Amino acid sequence: MKLNTPTFLRPLVGALALAGCAFAHAGEVEVLHYWTSGGEAKAAAALKATLQAKGHTWKDFAVAGGGGDSAMTVLKSRVVSGNAPAAAQIKGPSIQEWGKEGVLADLDDVAKANSWDTLLPKVVSDVMKVKGHYAAVPVNVHRVNWLWANPEALKKANAKLPTNWDEFFVTAEALKKAGITPVAHGGQNWQDFTTFESVALGVGGADFYKKALVQLDAASLKSATMEKVLTTFKRIKGYTDKNAPGRDWNLATAMVIRGEAGMQLMGDWAKGEFIAAGKKPGVDFLCAAAPGTANAFTFNVDSFAMFKIKNEANQKAQKDLAAAIMAPEFQEVFNLNKGSIPVRLNMDMGKFDDCAKLSSKDFVATAQGGGLVPSIAHGMAVPSAAEGAIKDAVSNFWNSDKMTAAEAMDKLVAAARTK
Structure with a gap:
């Protein structure tokens, strides 16, 4: 599949392609987010490129508004009408609130296969879980x-x-x-x-x-x-x-x-x-x-909660998206553009600027x-x-x-x- 990939994302896409990320049954992931400003839009483009490199289709559902209030209003109407997106930018206690409604997917298999409990600080992984089960995946840590x-x-x-x-x-x-x-x-x-x-x-x-x-x-x-x-x-x-x-x-x-x-x-x-x-x-x-x-x-940890969807190919795409978000290649390129720091504990900060290095040092x-x-x-x-x-x-x-x-x-x- 031919990608129209921005120059700053080509190393990431190349790395993922070399990893053999091609699937016979490509799916589509509709992603609701509110990253629409300059630096944020570049970060969102990194996530899109990551998914496309795995052979899937990204359906962008961007809702402007830095605080995300407008996006949450739209999300509620979509879920109530039985038409939830595959992934939505949700964080903190809101993940547990959505979990109580019984509408979130279970990501424990992805988390176990990729050692999320080892890679994440407990204070972060606990936020990603509903009743002890992963329902969301973190992309970064903001100070x-x-x-x-x-x-x-x-x-x-x-x-x-x-x-x-x-x-x-x-x-x-x-x-x-x-x-x-x-x-x-x-x-x-x-x-x-x-x-x-x-x-x-x-x-x-x-x-x-x-x-x-x-x-x-x-x-x-x-x-x-x-x-x-x-x-x-x-x-x-x-x-x-x-x-x-x-x-x-x-x-x-x-x-x-x-x-x-x-x-x-x-x-x-x-x-x-x-x-x-x-x-x-x-x-x-x-x-x-x-x-x-x-x-x-x-x-402030940005994360994507994954909603229950029925199409099998789209479910595969959804899990691939969750795994890709925690991959070191994505964590690096995303956070270099977003201004945040990687959420993984074992990341090399060599490519990051002094502000990010200070942030990472103070975080630990x-x-x-x-x-x-x-x-x-x-x-x-x-x-x-x-x-x-x-x-x-x-x-x-x-x-x-x-x-x-x-x-x-x-x-x-x-x-x-x-x-």
Whole structure:
């Protein structure tokens, strides 16, 4: 079969073809995902090329919207109507929620044949399972608590890359005086919360983060520490621009790329945008842990849940897709384009840039030291109903000129009770 393969994917396709990935009964896999921006689209193309190299057909079902909310709405309507896609980009507790509906496929045979339990950290493999059985496959690990900066903008403002929140506001003020938007932000609730959880981690530490935003402990949600978190969080808004409401995250990243803004608090998918724009880490852009979070790591693992389908050839294609996702060739090329790091524990990071190497190093260190925590902003920590209510409470506080931190804490406690 002749493939129209982008140059950057040819080594991957060649490697898979040499592995003898040809099947007599080729199937089709319809894949629902929300990777539509520059770096993400390249990563999706890698997955498509991987499946095509196995002789199967990829039916793309992309739904725009960085947070994936629109994609989940579409998925629900498809499943309810009895027309589920073979694979859908789902993650965190949502995998278990779909599993309870009895609509997910069992991938234990693929997992056992490819030693997934050995290759994955337990904290990750547990998320991929429903009642102890694999129903999803992880493609990567994202670090959420990153700070991105334009070095030329910092130089123009005579400012430095901040390592704590006090330094952050000194740098923000210097950028503002230099006529540069200090913080590129998109006013969508998941973006608001991405910033919020980095503040919570930096101000309160990993133990406070776990109690407040993973265990949803009422005392922690209504504490002096949370009041300081909310006050610090709201202070950041004064350093964003008036056009922030509704802006997509990648457009905020573009502001930093162009030097219109100095900094952005965003996960490492932002790096994919810098790379896609031809920028070099350490030269054209800087990466660092969000202020105060150098010894912590909020993780976001992208994964594909596999739905029950009836066609035998398509079931074979579905299992081949699951196996291919965990293959080292795919893990490398996908994550080089996505800005994330491989989810396999035994990967060679030689081809990755310094930002990714730092991410991988910190991932291992925090897993051992207790600083590795799931991102609530990105669907890894709590059930979707509670997550949505908490995000709304935080965004309401961000957007209100009148709401006090005490009132916001009351809303957080109420939101945490949402089932």
